[in-house]
Amino acid sequence: MAKNTRILMAKPGLDGHDRGAKYIARALKDHGYEVIYTGIRQTPESIVQTALQEDVDFVGLSLLSGAHNELFPKIVELLRENEAEDITVFGGGVIPEQDIPVLKEKGIKAVFTPGTPIDEVVEFIEEHTKK
Amino acid sequence: MLDKIIDGNIRAVSRAISLVENDGRDKEALIDQLYPNCGSAVVWGVTGPPGAGKSTLVDKLIKRERAQDHKVAVIAVDPSSPFSGGAILGDRLRMQRHATDPNVFIRSMASRGHLGGVAGATSDAIKVFDAAGFDVIIIETIGVGQTEVEIIEISDIVLLVLVPGMGDEIQALKAGVMEIGDIFIVNKKDHHGADKLKAEVEYVLNLKDTKNSERNPVVMTNANLDEGIQKLHESIYEYLETIKNNQQLKANRKKRLVSEIKNILTAKMVEQFSNYVDINQEIKKWSEQVYNGQIRPYQLINDKIQSFIKELQKNDIEN
Ligand SMILES: Nc1nc2c(ncn2[C@@H]2O[C@H](COP(=O)(O)OP(=O)(O)OP(=O)(O)O)[C@@H](O)[C@H]2O)c(=O)[nH]1
Numbered sequence: 133m134a135k136n137t138r139i140l141m142a143k144p145g146l147d148g149h150d151r152g153a154k155y156i157a158r159a160l161k162d163h164g165y166e167v168i169y170t171g172i173r174q175t176p177e178s179i180v181q182t183a184l185q186e187d188v189d190f191v192g193l194s195l196l197s198g199a200h201n202e203l204f205p206k207i208v209e210l211l212r213e214n215e216a217e218d219i220t221v222f223g224g225g226v227i228p229e230q231d232i233p234v235l236k237e238k239g240i241k242a243v244f245t246p247g248t249p250i251d252e253v254v255e256f257i258e259e260h261t262k263k
Numbered sequence: 264m265l266d267k268i269i270d271g272n273i274r275a276v277s278r279a280i281s282l283v284e285n286d287g288r289d290k291e292a293l294i295d296q297l298y299p300n301c302g303s304a305v306v307w308g309v310t311g312p313p314g315a316g317k318s319t320l321v322d323k324l325i326k327r328e329r330a331q332d333h334k335v336a337v338i339a340v341d342p343s344s345p346f347s348g349g350a351i352l353g354d355r356l357r358m359q360r361h362a363t364d365p366n367v368f369i370r371s372m373a374s375r376g377h378l379g380g381v382a383g384a385t386s387d388a389i390k391v392f393d394a395a396g397f398d399v400i401i402i403e404t405i406g407v408g409q410t411e412v413e414i415i416e417i418s419d420i421v422l423l424v425l426v427p428g429m430g431d432e433i434q435a436l437k438a439g440v441m442e443i444g445d446i447f448i449v450n451k452k453d454h455h456g457a458d459k460l461k462a463e464v465e466y467v468l469n470l471k472d473t474k475n476s477e478r479n480p481v482v483m484t485n486a487n488l489d490e491g492i493q494k495l496h497e498s499i500y501e502y503l504e505t506i507k508n509n510q511q512l513k514a515n516r517k518k519r520l521v522s523e524i525k526n527i528l529t530a531k532m533v534e535q536f537s538n539y540v541d542i543n544q545e546i547k548k549w550s551e552q553v554y555n556g557q558i559r560p561y562q563l564i565n566d567k568i569q570s571f572i573k574e575l576q577k578n579d580i581e582n
Pocket residue numbers: 312313314315316317318319320354357405406450451452453454484485486487488
């Protein structure tokens with residue numbers, strides 16, 4: 133069965149910069165993934181509904197505005213409420229070192245700070261892809 | 264799973280679509296089981312060149328449909344990269360305000376190498392949505408140009424989105440694109456040349472020999488500003504009413520079944536034959552033989568099929 137890995141790239145929060153998210157989306161496409169891109173200023177609710185409808189394997193969250201400590205865990209929680217805890221959540225953006233362990237504890241499986249080589253992201257996805 | 268799909272459970276519907284997309288083992292049984300629950304949804308195809316405003320239009324049409332309390336599903340197809348196999352699926356970006364409406368279900372689909380403007384799994388995904396109780400299923404094709412003809416085979420009504428400034432419009436129109444549409448949309452009417460394009464489309468349509476009442480509507484829109492959409496929406500329902508009354512809808516659906524069954528037959532025959540010989544393995548050897556002049560192509564294939572049939576008959580007798 134030919135299974136393609138599907139990834140939702142989403143931007144929660146209020147900042148309007150999506151260059152980073154778009155760059156990652158394109159890079160992941162070039163590595164053979166199907167990437168759903170939904171644009172800026174998405175609420176946690178709309179991100180989770182989108183993840184469910186699109187039956188994605190991963191949700192990648194990108195955020196520059198500093199609200200990651202509330203928004204990222206909120207999305208993990210909503211996925212859980214919808215019995216979709218099998219969807220792997222990772223995050224990226226401008227995120228202070230000290231916040232990363234807290235986010236991981238709350239179910240964000242990886243956090244990529246700016247400048248992370250794309251190969252590292254791909255490696256993470258391969259590792260967490262359900263066979 | 265079946266009951267949940269028919270109930271319209273999001274995860275069940277979503278997973279069922281992945282199953283048909285991935286051509287999973289249980290796909291055939293699932294589709295056959297859903298079949299008795301299919302047939303009540305109306306399928307709208309939306310096609311047209313890249314960037315014409317298809318997704319923006321669909322967003323506005325969803326709004327009209329929701330105002331009538333219809334349940335709406337959207338399948339938005341984007342191309343897979345022929346190099347990596349990956350895809351960026353960006354159509355739903357323009358429809359995201361409906362994301363949390365429980366009666367709107369948007370699904371992005373990569374073409375995965377399928378030609379014709381949709382994905383190979385699109386028609387099976389339509390059945391899943393149909394069985395799940397959606398009233399309207401909107402299919403947005405890849406905007407590739409003139410080859411997205413497959414949309415005719417899977418939809419009840421096709422909306423062809425055109426925009427001014429495509430260059431040599433009238434040539435494109437004559438070259439068969441016009442055969443695709445039931446309703447013609449001149450979008451971006453705020454752009455220069457929209458009136459001219461509309462006149463040209465109407466001119467070409469007038470060349471067709473149809474009764475006045477059955478003439479294809481041409482509607483001008485500005486999808487961004489939500490202008491002309493009400494008129495478009497009304498035209499869609501008038502057109503559907505017309506083809507219901509003149510039995511065209513029924514005839515189209517029967518025609519659709521013919522090609523659907525044909526496709527299944529062809530795929531299954533090839534599958535059966537592949538169980539008998541490993542085509543991918545053998546085909547190189549065969550072409551080598553043809554290249555070397557040992558055998559002619561038709562003769563080769565006829566021989567192979569003959570021995571395949573003999574094998575089948577032998578098995579029949581043994582059983
Ligand atoms: N000026 C103007 N721009 C429009 C109109 N409708 C859509 N657009 C813009 O055209 C661009 C493309 O719109 P989409 O809806 O993504 O077009 P599409 O046909 O779905 O594009 P693909 O799916 O990529 O083929 C967007 O920037 C829209 O805002 C319109 O009526 N007037």
